[in-house]
Amino acid sequence: MLHWWSRGVDKKDICDLRTARDVERIKEAALGKGEAVVIGGGAVGLETACELVRYGLRVTVLEALPMLMPRQLDADTSEELRLRLSPHFDVFVGVQIEEIEGEGAASAVRLADGRRFPCGLVIISCGVRADISLAQEAGIQCARAVVVNERMETSAPDVYACGDCAEHKGLNYMLWAEAWEQGLVAGANAAGGSKTFGEADASLVINTPFVSLFAYGDTGKGNGPYRMENVSESAAGTYAVNPAFAKSATRLFYQNDVLVGATILGNLSHMREIKAKIREAQRNA
Ligand SMILES: Cc1cc2nc3c(=O)[nH]c(=O)nc-3n(C[C@H](O)[C@H](O)[C@H](O)COP(=O)(O)OP(=O)(O)OC[C@H]3O[C@@H](n4cnc5c(N)ncnc54)[C@H](O)[C@@H]3O)c2cc1C
Known part of the structure; x- marks a missing residue:
């Protein structure tokens, strides 16, 4: 069976994003276009979608998995992320791309179930693979x-x-x-030394004009059970420099009463503090 990416991806106005030059190519390709489709709803795909909206394009994000960022987020946070983005662009999850249509240049993305998304620009952002x-x-x-x-x-x-x-x-x-x-x-x-690779300090941070997201540690992805603590915070009545910070939802994940992970949607100003708490809890556990 031929995968969609082996059919029709050599057309004009289909871009991927790896380098600063790619950003320039996308900006050029976006000029005068009305609709864009972003294939892939990961961090890079969502950030690209937000930027294209700022350029005045109507954007649709198509994600193959049944939810956004399943590796980093629990189902509720993932859904809240989708809802926060939905006023700005459409996100369809669990889709199967069939083909990028068009004569010479991209004109639509067609799904296996027959749905078509007309567009003048397609961004492919569905992961990278090392050239080995x-x-x-x-x-x-x-x-x-x-x-x-x-x-x-x-x-x-x-x-x-x-x-x-x-x-x-x-x-x-x-x-x-x-x-x-x-x-x-x-x-x-x-150089002759002796070092080993242990745990890296990986956290996910997405900062866009529409949504800010932080995820760190075990966000309910391991073997449960987890206890979750939700903290909501509203900046109503105060001036939020970044509108994405205005409504904040923090979710803390505990296992055996030990803080193991956290997600924040909204105001990220506490993320370092929360990260430090998680690391301290891990050390003391
Ligand atoms: C658009 C985008 C957004 C990203 N955002 C995030 C993020 O928010 N958070 C995060 O943690 N990670 C992010 N990443 C991933 C992160 O950039 C990479 O994981 C990281 O840069 C990997 O470092 P590296 O040194 O292995 O590879 P690279 O940074 O790719 O560096 C490899 C270098 O080797 C050069 N090279 C390649 N082949 C040769 C050759 N044959 N000879 C000599 N030189 C060669 C390349 O030109 C390049 O300069 C993002 C990646 C992309 C593309």
Whole structure:
């Protein structure tokens, strides 16, 4: 079976986003367009959708999974995120893309169930995969990415990998905090030192004019049971510099009465404090 991304993605006005140059290409392609479809409702897809709305386009986000950010968010927070975005653009979850239609240039995205979303611009933001061909050709062990141990050593002597191209304990993070930490470990060991990669300080932060989101730690994704504590806060009557901060919902996740994770939708000014509390709770547990 042919996947949709092997059909019709070579048309004009279909963009992906990796570098600053890609941002310029998207800006150019957006000029004079009325509708855009963003394929992929992850952090990059949602931030891109918000920016396109600011450019005056009507935007639709199409997400294959049944909810937004299932890796980072529990179902309630994910739904609240979708609701907060819904005044600004449409989000459809659980969809299957069939084809990007158009003669020469993108004109619509068609789903497997027949629904069509006419558009003059398509942004593909459904994940990245490391180019591991060099490592494969060299006979280095690879899975999704280049397999490394906790010292960032590959299966070949004196060859290290780190960051987006590395896979540690089955995880290819594709996140900055991990890339940074792994880079420090790989560099130190390659220079004769002895460092190991432990837990990186990964938190999700999305900051857009419409919604701000923070997720850190175990947000109900492990083996429960969890106790959840919800804290709502309204900035009504006060001046909110960022409108996305005006209505805030914090959810704290406890396991055996130990704070293990948190999500915040809205005012992120407490995120460092909450992060510190979670880390302290982990240390004392
Ligand atoms: C649009 C976007 C938004 C993101 N937002 C976030 C975020 O909010 N939070 C977060 O944690 N992460 C985010 N990420 C992910 C984060 O940027 C990456 O995980 C991180 O940059 C990985 O670092 P790296 O050094 O492994 O790879 P990169 O940063 O990609 O650096 C690799 C470098 O190697 C160079 N290179 C490639 N091939 C060769 C070669 N053959 N020879 C020499 N040089 C070469 C490349 O040009 C590049 O400069 C985002 C990524 C993208 C694309």
